[in-house]
Amino acid sequence: MAKIVEEKKEVTIVFAGDSGDGIQLTGTQFTNTNALFGNDVSTFPNFPAEIRAPQGTLAGVSGFQLQFGSVEVATPGDVCDVLVAMNAAAFKVNLSRLKKSGTVIVNTDGFNARNLKLAEYESNPLEDGTLNDYRTIAIDVSKMTRMALVDSGLGKKEVDRSRNMFVLGFLYYMYNRDLAATEKFIREKFKKSPELIDANLRVLKAGYNFADTSETFTSRYNVRAAQLDKGEYRNIMGNQATALGLIAASKMAKRDLFYGSYPITPASDILHELAKHKNFGVKTFQAEDEIAAICTVIGASFGGQMGVTASSGPGIALKGEAIGLGVMLELPMVIINVQRGGPSTGLPTKTEQSDLLQAVYGRNGEAPMPVISASSPSDCFDTIFEACKIAIEHMTPVFFLSDGYIANGSEPWKFPKAKDLPAIKSIEWDQKEEYQPYLRNLDLVRSWVTPGTKGGEHRIGGLEKADITGDVSYDPDNHERMVGLRREKIERIAEHLPLQKVENGAQEGELLMLSWGSTYGVVKTAVKEAHAMGMQVGHVHLRHIYPFPRNLKEILGDFKKVIIPEMNQGQLLKLIRSEFLVDAKGLNKVKGIPFTAAEILETIKKEVEKNEV
Amino acid sequence: MKSENSNGQVLTSKDFSTDQDVRWCPGCGDYSILKQVQSIMPELGRDKEDIVFISGIGCSSRFPYYMETYGMHSIHGRATAIASGLKASRPDLSVWVITGDGDALSIGGNHLIHMLRRNFDLNVLLFNNEIYGLTKGQYSPTSPEGKVTKSTPIGSIDHPFNPLKLCMGADATFVARTMDRDPKHQREVLLRGSKHVGTSMIEIYQNCNVFNDGAFEVYTDKSSKADETIILEDGQPLVFGAEANKGIRLNGSQPEVVSLNDFSKEDLWIHNEQDKFKAQLLTSFFDDPQVEGHLPRPFGIFYVEERYRYEEAMAEQLEFAKGQKGEGDLDKLLRGSNVWEVKS
Numbered sequence: 001m002a003k004i005v006e007e008k009k010e011v012t013i014v015f016a017g018d019s020g021d022g023i024q025l026t027g028t029q030f031t032n033t034n035a036l037f038g039n040d041v042s043t044f045p046n047f048p049a050e051i052r053a054p055q056g057t058l059a060g061v062s063g064f065q066l067q068f069g070s071v072e073v074a075t076p077g078d079v080c081d082v083l084v085a086m087n088a089a090a091f092k093v094n095l096s097r098l099k100k101s102g103t104v105i106v107n108t109d110g111f112n113a114r115n116l117k118l119a120e121y122e123s124n125p126l127e128d129g130t131l132n133d134y135r136t137i138a139i140d141v142s143k144m145t146r147m148a149l150v151d152s153g154l155g156k157k158e159v160d161r162s163r164n165m166f167v168l169g170f171l172y173y174m175y176n177r178d179l180a181a182t183e184k185f186i187r188e189k190f191k192k193s194p195e196l197i198d199a200n201l202r203v204l205k206a207g208y209n210f211a212d213t214s215e216t217f218t219s220r221y222n223v224r225a226a227q228l229d230k231g232e233y234r235n236i237m238g239n240q241a242t243a244l245g246l247i248a249a250s251k252m253a254k255r256d257l258f259y260g261s262y263p264i265t266p267a268s269d270i271l272h273e274l275a276k277h278k279n280f281g282v283k284t285f286q287a288e289d290e291i292a293a294i295c296t297v298i299g300a301s302f303g304g305q306m307g308v309t310a311s312s313g314p315g316i317a318l319k320g321e322a323i324g325l326g327v328m329l330e331l332p333m334v335i336i337n338v339q340r341g342g343p344s345t346g347l348p349t350k351t352e353q354s355d356l357l358q359a360v361y362g363r364n365g366e367a368p369m370p371v372i373s374a375s376s377p378s379d380c381f382d383t384i385f386e387a388c389k390i391a392i393e394h395m396t397p398v399f400f401l402s403d404g405y406i407a408n409g410s411e412p413w414k415f416p417k418a419k420d421l422p423a424i425k426s427i428e429w430d431q432k433e434e435y436q437p438y439l440r441n442l443d444l445v446r447s448w449v450t451p452g453t454k455g456g457e458h459r460i461g462g463l464e465k466a467d468i469t470g471d472v473s474y475d476p477d478n479h480e481r482m483v484g485l486r487r488e489k490i491e492r493i494a495e496h497l498p499l500q501k502v503e504n505g506a507q508e509g510e511l512l513m514l515s516w517g518s519t520y521g522v523v524k525t526a527v528k529e530a531h532a533m534g535m536q537v538g539h540v541h542l543r544h545i546y547p548f549p550r551n552l553k554e555i556l557g558d559f560k561k562v563i564i565p566e567m568n569q570g571q572l573l574k575l576i577r578s579e580f581l582v583d584a585k586g587l588n589k590v591k592g593i594p595f596t597a598a599e600i601l602e603t604i605k606k607e608v609e610k611n612e613v
Numbered sequence: 614m615k616s617e618n619s620n621g622q623v624l625t626s627k628d629f630s631t632d633q634d635v636r637w638c639p640g641c642g643d644y645s646i647l648k649q650v651q652s653i654m655p656e657l658g659r660d661k662e663d664i665v666f667i668s669g670i671g672c673s674s675r676f677p678y679y680m681e682t683y684g685m686h687s688i689h690g691r692a693t694a695i696a697s698g699l700k701a702s703r704p705d706l707s708v709w710v711i712t713g714d715g716d717a718l719s720i721g722g723n724h725l726i727h728m729l730r731r732n733f734d735l736n737v738l739l740f741n742n743e744i745y746g747l748t749k750g751q752y753s754p755t756s757p758e759g760k761v762t763k764s765t766p767i768g769s770i771d772h773p774f775n776p777l778k779l780c781m782g783a784d785a786t787f788v789a790r791t792m793d794r795d796p797k798h799q800r801e802v803l804l805r806g807s808k809h810v811g812t813s814m815i816e817i818y819q820n821c822n823v824f825n826d827g828a829f830e831v832y833t834d835k836s837s838k839a840d841e842t843i844i845l846e847d848g849q850p851l852v853f854g855a856e857a858n859k860g861i862r863l864n865g866s867q868p869e870v871v872s873l874n875d876f877s878k879e880d881l882w883i884h885n886e887q888d889k890f891k892a893q894l895l896t897s898f899f900d901d902p903q904v905e906g907h908l909p910r911p912f913g914i915f916y917v918e919e920r921y922r923y924e925e926a927m928a929e930q931l932e933f934a935k936g937q938k939g940e941g942d943l944d945k946l947l948r949g950s951n952v953w954e955v956k957s
Contacts, residue, residue: 291694295697452706
C-alpha cells in the first residue's frame, strides 16, 4: 500500500535496551546512515558504568539518543519524538524523555512478568493506560527475529543477538532510508562468519519489510538533507577527533607523538584510537599509573617529541605535581582532561564541567599554563591541534578540556585537508652563542634544545632557576622575576589568539549568554530561538579560558547582563567575576546530564522579562 | 681503557665535570660515586650530548648538576618514569637514573618495579644510605628495624626492604651491589652495568656521615670487611674471610658458612651470574651482621640476563605497522571510510 510521506525538519530518537542489546551499535548505525544521507546529526550515548549490569534491571539500561534534521542540529535534542524500548526497564528509564503524543516502539517480549518485576512495575504499562497519551507500536521483536531465522541453524542466543537489526530495519523503513550502509557494515563486521552476515542481513530486511507490509503506518517520514556548507563530510566522535588532531599536529610539527596514559573512563578511547595508528610513528605507552603517564611524557618531551597525556578528574589530580614540573621546566606537552562527574570517583560515565578550576589553578605554587576547551565532538580536532601548537610554540604544558558528553557524542565533520593545516614551529637555538637554557625570545619563550644537540648540554629541574642560565638559584629577586616571567609568557599568548566573536544572536544589548565547553550546542540553539523571538540576547562561546581572548572585556561591556551556564557550581563564573569585576550570574546544573536547550531558553526568557518590568 | 667518541676524540673524566659547586656535606659518600661515574664516562665511547642523567629528589639527586651532559633534576620518586619515557622515545641516548632509597623504594617504588620489568636499556644507580638525609634524618624504607631517628624516637617498627630481592622479584636483568668506600669495585661494577643491554640496577651502599654515619662500616672497615662481605666473581666459588678460609656451601636449598679446613673449594657454591634461582637466594643474604651465625653480605654482580628491551619492541611494532599499512597518510586518516559530499 502506497503511503503518504510526511516531511519533518528534525527528529529525535532514543534507542534503549539492556547493555547487552547492541543499543550503541544500533544507534551508531542509524546515525551513520542519516549522516551519509546528508542530515545534520548530533548524538548522545548514555550507558551504565557497569560493564554488564544484571539483565533486565533498571541499572543495566543503555541508551543512545540522536537528533537528525534537514536544518542545523546543534544538540542531541531535548525531548524525543520516538522511543525505542527493548524491555520494560529501558521503557521506564526513558519514558520521561518522550514528548506527549510521541511514538513508542516496544519489544513486547521484554515486558513479560520477569521483566516487569525487574523494572519494578506493579502492572504492565503496555496495558494499564500509561501509554494513552502516546502512539504505541508494539512488536514481539524476539518472535519476529526467531521466525526470520528459523532455518538458519544458529543457536537461540545468536538468533536473539540480532534482534537489534530488526528494529533498525523497521526504523529505516519508517524514515525512508536506504539499508546499504548498514549492509556494508554487517559484511565487514562479520567477515569471518558468513552465517552471521546472512542472519543479520535477513533480520535487517525482515524489520524493513515488516514495517512496509504490516500496515503499522499510514505515513512514512522524510527528513531531507541539511543545507550544510559545501564540502566533504564524515561522522566523528569527540575522542576520535581528539586522537586525529594529535596525529595531525604531530605531523605538522614534524615531531613524533608520544602518548603516555593510564586507562580511565571516559578518556581511554583516545588511547585505543591512537594505538591503531602506529604507522604514523605514534608511540602509545600504557603506564603503570597516572603519575608515570605524565612523567613519561615529560621524558619524551625533554627528548624532543610531542608528549601528550590524557585522563579524567581523579587522574589529573594525581598528575598535578608533575604538571607543575612541566611548567617549571618550560617544556611543551599537552594534558587532556575528559571531564566526568566528580568529586572523587564520582560519576565515571556521566558528564560534568567541574574540573575547570583544577585546570586553571590545580598546582602548587604560581604555576600558570594555558587552558583551552572543545565545544563539540568535531571541534575536538581543531582545539587539540591548537593545544599542541601553543605548547610547542610557547614552550609550555597546555590543558585541553573535553568532557564525557563531547567525548562519546558524534556529529558530521567537514574534515580538513592536510595541506590546509597550519604549520607548527618550535623555537630553535641559533648556535651562535653559548647555549643558555632560559634565554627568551620576544614572546618570552625559551628554545627547545634536546639531547643529541652538540654544545647544548644543560641541566634543568624543578628547583627555581636563575634567569637566562638556568642554574639553581635561591636569590629572592630572581625568584620573583622568574615567577613573573612564567606568568607573562602565558599571558602574551593572548596576543597570538584570534579576537573573540559574538557567536550568534545580538551583538550587544540586554543579555549575554557566556558559555564554554560542551554547552555550546544547547546555548546556541536557545539563543537563536530567543533572538528570533525578538529578545536582545547574544552568545559568546569561549575556547580560550586562560589566557582569555584580549577583547573579552569589551564584549562583556556591550551587554547589560551576563549569564554563564555551566555543568558545575559556577567555575567560569568565578574566573570572569574576579578577572573583569562583572556582576555575572550563573546558571548551573550538576546532574551528570547535559542542559537541554529548553532549560537555557527558559532562563533567558525570565531574565529578559525581569528587565522589561 | 678510554674509548673514542664519534669524532675520534678521547674524553677524560674532567670533560664531564661542570662549573657548579658540588654541595654535598663534606665527607659524604656521594663524592666518591660522582668521581667514579665521571671516570667511567669516557669509556662509554659516547658523545657528551648523547648522555642524559635523570634524578628524582634527595641528596643524591643533585647529581645531574655536576655532570657535563644533558640532565634533569626532577620530582620525588619519578626519575625512573621520566627516564622510561625518554628512553622509549629516544632509544639512541645513553640514559642514567640517579636515585636513593627513599626516592626509588618509597615514593617511587611503583615506577621502579615497572621500569625493571619493561627492561629499558638504561642504568640505575641507587644510592642507599638507609636514611632520609635531605629532610634531616628520618628513617627510610631500608633502615633496619629498631632504628632510632627523629621520626622514630623509640625505634623504627617498619620491616625494611631488601632492595635487590625486590629487583629480582620485578625480573630485573642486571642486579648488582657495590659500595662508596671501595672505588675499585665500584668502578668495575659501574663499567659492567654500563655495558649491559637492558636495565642495569646497581645498589651502592653510601655512607651519610651526618645522619647515619657508619651504617655500612662493618662492610667497609678494614677490620671487619673481609669477614662480613663476599665479593662475587662469575665462575668462582663463594670464598671469604680475612684468611680466605671460609666459604658458602649449598646444603640442599640452604646456604651455610663452612670452613675450608673441612671442605674443599669444589664443594662450595660456584657463582653463576646467569642462574636466576641462585641469584634469588644470593639476594636473600640480608642478615643483620649482629646476629650469631649470619651470612656475609655479597657485593658484585648477582644476576645478568639477556631479554628484549621495551624500546626495541616498541620500535619494531612501529615498523611492523608501517609494513602492514604503509607510512601514515594524513589525508586518508582524516577522511575515514564513510564520506559524503554536500554540493550546493
